[in-house]
Amino acid sequence: MTDPLALDPVLPVRQRSERPWNDDLPHDERYRHFEEHVIAGGKIEATDWMPDEYRTAVLRFVEMHANSELMGVLPEREWIMRAPTLRRKLALTAKVQDEVGHAQLLYRVAEDLGKPREQMLEDLMAGKTKFHNVFHYPTKSWGDIGIIAWLVDAAAIVAQQALRDSSYAPYARTMQKVCWEESVHIMHGRDVVVTLMNGTPSQRELVQEALNRWWGPLMQMHGPRGDRAKDRDLHWRIKAKTSEELRQEFLTIYVPRLWELGLTVPDPNLKLDESTKTWSYTEPDWDELRSVVTGHGPKSQERLEFRRLNRADTSWVRATVFGLPAVLPPAEPAFV
């Protein structure tokens, strides 16, 4: 027979109250307990109580990540039909599918924090929320596809690996799956690059030209150096590393791999200080970063417009799912 008192509290009230989600405390005290909990490495679940400031900070972070996954497939999608072999086409299609899948997972995480997915998509298309700088640029050659899959995904995974320790547990767990899939994308990208580097002089030139164009955006991607003490996302342990730590990690792993292939990194000031193990480099163009992520990149508006048209085009699918009368798209769809 189950003890009828089994679910009764064992600890006295004060001790139980040290869990931040207990609701028998005044707000400020509860906030303080919550803060101590996350700073000590404690985890938060979607159903736990959390201060609005924390909820908003996680939501903003995850929403931006989800937006980036969703918008990030557009530059690569343009090359599916132009992939050089069937196998490359399959791999690229699978990558695009994975990234949209990541967007789905991440919008789900964000949704649990209180913002409906429809609203997030509306805000994205209205330019009210952002996506990563690297997805605002054109893809001009097959070399871009190799550089994006290898280096953009590598720069992303450096950040995402650190997020597996996020204090927001649903996000941290989602990153496990995301990192696992991204690691295959990196191999696909590196394989494309290495194959081209073993090809003709013009193929090698293609890679070098792509690298030259992507290096600036890659160096901007993690954002300007910030003050660790003032970073609220670090304070809450939503993320674990600063922008500069991520950039250094990226350079440490990938610059030697670019050099190995005989590629030139287009920054004459790029240098590793062997004693401190830190890289020095030309200051990235932060004005360009700010301008690009606020919707003024070379492809920002075109890609958002694609999303708008695509959304209108597929509205009948959503209507059907919700059992609403569907308005069918015109006979000639804008996009196939």
Add this chain to the structure above:
Amino acid sequence: MTPTVMGSDGPSPTTEIGHTSASGPVLEPYEVFRQEKDGDPMRHGGNVMAPDPELALHYAREMFSRRNESTRLWIVRRADIAILEDADLLNPPLDRSFKKPGGYVMRDKLAAARERAGTAKPAARAESHDRTGGRRQGGAGGTE
């Protein structure tokens, strides 16, 4: 009445439907998922038989956290679980190697590229993002 607790892990035909007796309530299986520590995923722990969700909760607590071994339990009616185990859908017999690290073997290509460029192999690094699935592997080099 003594609670009936199933010993098996998965659905079995004999216990699929709760049993009735003239005097007792209808029992049905509830699957229990437990989180071992803060931040862990919920993992299947086992199941209990109960006449209603509330008792299922009590039984689950007795069975799966009586030594403080769980920080959280999820208790779900087995009948509410949708199961997909069709191999044609989950493991279709197609070549999907391009989706897996093993589909990209670069050792020879990298050696050829190095030879042409006249460069040396970079020092192996403990931290690498490919093949290892993003996890650190002590001593594993950064090459394929």
